[in-house]
Amino acid sequence: MQEIAHGVRLPDSPREFGFFIDGAWQHKGEGYVRHSPSHDIPVTRTIRCTRDDLNEAVAAARRAFDDRRWSGLPGGERATILLRAAEGIRRRLDEIALWEVLENGKPLSQAKGELNHCIACFETAAGAARLLHGDSFNNLGDDLFGMALREPVGVVGLITPWNFPFLILCERAPFILASGCTLVVKPAEVTSATTLILADILSESGLPAGAFNVITGSGSDIGQALSEHPDVDMLSFTGSTAVGRSCVQASAASNLKKLGLELGGKNPIIVFADADLDDAADGAAFGISFNTGQCCVSSSRLIVERSVADKFEAILAKKMKKIRVGDPFDPETQVGAITTNAQNKVILDYIAKGKAEGAKIVVGGEALQFGRGRYIAPTLFSGVTSSMAIAREEIFGPVLSSFRFDTPAEAVSIANDTIYGLSASVWSKNIDTALMITRRVRAGRFWVNTIMAGGPETPTGGFKQSGWGRETGMLGVEEYTQVKSVHIGIGKRSHWIAS
Structure with missing residues (x-):
């Protein structure tokens, strides 16, 4: 040693x-x-x-x-x-x-x-x-x-x-x-x-x-x-x-x-105005940063009700800035290294593409230097449109794209506007709203007011591609x-x- x-x-x-x-x-x-x-x-x-x-x-x-x-x-x-x-x-x-x-x-x-x-x-x-x-x-x-x-x-x-x-x-x-x-x-x-x-x-x-x-x-x-x-x-x-x-x-x-x-997955996390916004922001930060976003069920598309979108993005950005990135053997570390050189390049290229296509970086967006290893700061993009590459393609890294909706039907439409259907999450204190979204969004795994929860007793798998x-x-x-x-x-x- x-x-x-x-x-x-x-x-x-x-x-x-x-x-x-x-x-x-x-x-x-x-x-x-x-x-x-x-x-x-x-x-x-x-x-x-x-x-x-x-x-x-x-x-x-x-x-x-x-x-x-x-x-x-x-x-x-x-x-x-x-x-x-x-x-x-x-x-x-x-x-x-x-x-x-x-x-x-x-x-x-x-x-x-x-x-x-x-x-x-x-x-x-x-x-x-x-x-x-x-x-x-x-x-x-x-x-x-x-x-x-x-x-x-x-x-x-x-x-x-x-x-x-x-x-x-x-x-x-x-x-x-x-x-x-x-x-x-x-x-x-x-x-x-x-x-x-x-x-x-x-x-x-x-x-x-x-x-x-x-x-x-x-x-x-x-x-x-x-x-x-x-x-x-x-x-x-x-x-x-x-x-x-x-x-x-x-x-x-x-x-x-x-x-x-x-x-693959391009998984939605849908946040309604009546949700516990602090809980939902913590869930969104975890959902995109866990395993450095190198996770097929990462919640990479944030779909938030317009009336609270600015407030929610501010809460989320504050949380994401506090995520501890660094040496995986440090007990305080929450996000470790990017696993391969090739994937590190893919993630950084997508971040550059998002900026070039007009999306706005709210937090993150850069490689972090610790003297050795490959690290990327958890990143939140705002102002994303459905035509952008970061909105449609699986990045497989800690990059979250934010969308806004006005009606539940619009939220469902945005969530389903993908070739993928692996997982999804909805945050609302209204059980009618939560169940309606759960039934209409096409995904094999679904979480309500939580994310990446569950054990081996329940089945896993995806819809569509x-x-x-x-x-x-x-x-x-x-x-x-x-x-x-x-x-x-x-x-x-x-x-x-x-x-």
């Missing part, structure tokens, strides 16, 4: 990781060194797997599925292993949080909070493994009985993003495993460490070899190959809408595999099953051919 950052020792050389296939670690292949986005030092070295490695991983997952070493277990036995994994995460929480911060740049306090949610995901999935069931049909007459069986889809390819490397993994993997499916996971190349740690935890928890495999490498190579693989029965992808389209094309060109997609399918909760297990109808004849058959 070379130095201490707010009580945390930074590594003096990158931690070496292999990849995980059929219950065993492999270390062959070209290495990729990841530099910390907050401290500019090398922190991990992972392997750039080949397509042969991918084929080996898929074959291992196929064997583990077909011989029923996992899918053939009672739900209770699968639940026991998932609960052991939850305890394994709890024991190694500090270790996982450290490497999440070093690779991603998010604040340590946030990483630890996310890990508590991850533990809850495994515990919820364990319960769901016991409760997963089909249906029966006793209404087909005295000579026929019907059943609908839920069976696991098979081998699932899981591609996870760099913004929430462990959280997105844990909102998918335990529910997929609970269904009886086996997995090949491809994490983002820049944030692979915690996925590999989970492979270790699952193995120690008694998960059979081959049920959970991790291959590492680039999305354009290994990720694309996983999408196209003819022996993968379903693909779960979280990322941009543009890349999601390529998954659809790969599925169609290979084996028409089932898809689960959580894609924000994705297909649902994750977490009971629906998040059922998503990875297929339904088989079974009809059982009772008694003597009425012969078609006369004797």
Whole structure:
């Protein structure tokens, strides 16, 4: 360890990781060194797997599925292993949080909070493994009985993003495993460490070899190959809408595999004049700044009632100026580093474009310099029109665009004026208003007088071009099953051919 950052020792050389296939670690292949986005030092070295490695991983997952070493277990036995994994995460929480911060740049306090949610995901999935069931049909007459069986889809390819490397993994993997499916996971190349740690935890928890495999490498190579693989029965992808389209094309060109997609968002936060404006401003500041705005459900479009718009923007700007941006290991930090150089440039380019198109910066709008790392101040634009790029395109950074409305119908119109439909939030003390907006705005997740709230018990997913399918909760297990109808004849058959 070379130095201490707010009580945390930074590594003096990158931690070496292999990849995980059929219950065993492999270390062959070209290495990729990841530099910390907050401290500019090398922190991990992972392997750039080949397509042969991918084929080996898929074959291992196929064997583990077909011989029923996992899918053939009672739900209770699968639940026991998932609960052991939850305890394994709890024991190694500090270790996982450290490497999440070093690779991603998010604040340590946030990483630890996310890990508590991850533990809850495994515990919820364990319960769901016991409760997963089909249906029966006793209404087909005295000579026929019907059943609908839920069976696991098979081998699932899981591609996870760099913004929430462990959280997105844990909102998918335990529910997929609970269904009886086996997995090949491809994490983002820049944030692979915690996925590999989970492979270790699952193995120690008694998960059979081959049920959970991790291959590492680039999305354009290994990720694309996983999408196209003819022996993968379903693909779960979280990322941009543009890349999601390529998954659809790969599925169609290979084996028409089932898809689960959580894609982009340009999410509205609607504030009415009768709302608690201080609460709503705090929610808006949190909603755009959490995880440096690198969050698919970030509330990036503020839609506020005109009669209070000036007052609300002033309250919001005051709050946003107080957000503590800095070293993620500082316990006071609320917003950490931008995860990649490429994303840092994208965000700054959008800020420049917003200014060029005539929007007004109320607060923020610049890169922050701390001697190392990449940081951007939470930014609020006012005077935004629907034709501007910052109003329509997903920025994936701490940039909030403010609109104004006069009637509830206009608020709904502005909120729905997007190709996306991932999440939305409404703030009003009038329950009629709040329910009307909730019903009319097209979004898969909705919050009333709160934001980014909820647990793994409820389903997540998007409308429109924000994705297909649902994750977490009971629906998040059922998503990875297929339904088989079974009809059982009772008694003597009425012969078609006369004797």
